[in-house]
């Protein structure tokens with residue numbers, strides 16, 4: 336029976352939600368393909384993670400354990416996954432379009448002499464030949480490509496949110512411990528230390544206040560932060576977002592970015608300050624329940640999608656708004 340394999344990822348020792356989404360995707364495809372499902376866990380100590388993933392209805396969990404797989408060593412991970420694919424020959428291999436996936440998948444495709452489709456938002460089986468039909472946004476989200484490729488395994492990276500996360504089941508997967516043949520000579524890039532970074536989860540906010548290129552100076556974001564503070568007294572969690580130029584300038588980390596290559600969010604209210612409303616930004620926030628725009632240009636795109644708009648300079652509008660909120 337052919338097999339659909341997924342790469343298991345963890346976050347601070349627990350299963351990453353993106354893995355649960357991949358399992359859901361694998362189980363949907365497995366029905367149409369008549370295939371079994373399997374997950375691969377890689378690391379120096381994998382027992383706990385393998386047990387955790389075994390509760391989600393996969394037929395099998397491969398436990399690839401080796402001291403060189405400690406943390407995330409891309410060279411070792413690619414070597415181990417290449418070895419596993421040659422051992423078990425999966426028909427389909429699904430990997431998250433995550434930091435790990437983006438590092439591992441292209442190199443794996445080269446080693447396995449197969450083709451890779453990255454950042455897929457939809458997957459289905461072609462009933463005529465059982466090939467994998469992949470959907471992915473292209474041209475900055477202005478078009479959608481439907482892709483089919485040859486090659487084995489059918490290798491894809493899958494965008495976060497493409498599938499709903501799967502719920503645990505009562506049956507437990509078979510766990511297969513394996514030791515890939517790795518040695519130090521494989522490791523060309525060494526990870527010296529891991530630095531924890533506080534990640535902003537914009538999708539958890541009730542209100543997102545975003546600044547764009549119209550914000551003249553980095554320090555002016557302090558006014559947006561003051562507005563967030565004032566609003567949080569009545570609206571709960573309020574976080575600061577931004578458009579891409581702000582990240583490009585190095586004023587904010589990329590987890591603050593809203594849009595096609597940032598976060599896709601649908602908060603109760605989205606406040607766009609000095610953001611023109613380019614399509615790549617709009618796709619990330621258009622599902623917000625209420626959109627409020629502050630912009631000097633009455634003709635800007637953001638006003639076309641906004642429920643409320645203020646035409647004016649944020650330097651004048653925001654302090655007045657904060658004074659009003661603070662009563």
Ligand SMILES: Cc1cc2nc3c(=O)[nH]c(=O)nc-3n(C[C@H](O)[C@H](O)[C@H](O)COP(=O)(O)OP(=O)(O)OC[C@H]3O[C@@H](n4cnc5c(N)ncnc54)[C@H](O)[C@@H]3O)c2cc1C
Pocket residue numbers: 474475476546547548549550577578579580592593594595596597598608609610611612613614615616619629630631632635647648649650
């Ligand atoms: C493949 C691809 C992916 C992309 N992904 C993203 C993405 O994920 N997110 C994203 O945001 N962009 C993304 N972009 C970039 C996108 O195309 C736009 O360039 C970007 O969104 C523009 O940001 P902005 O609206 O802040 O800047 P601008 O378009 O320059 O707009 C600045 C606005 O500020 C207003 N303004 C100026 N001064 C003031 C003032 N004093 N008070 C009030 N308003 C003022 C102006 O009238 C103007 O409307 C992507 C582009 C590509 C090609």
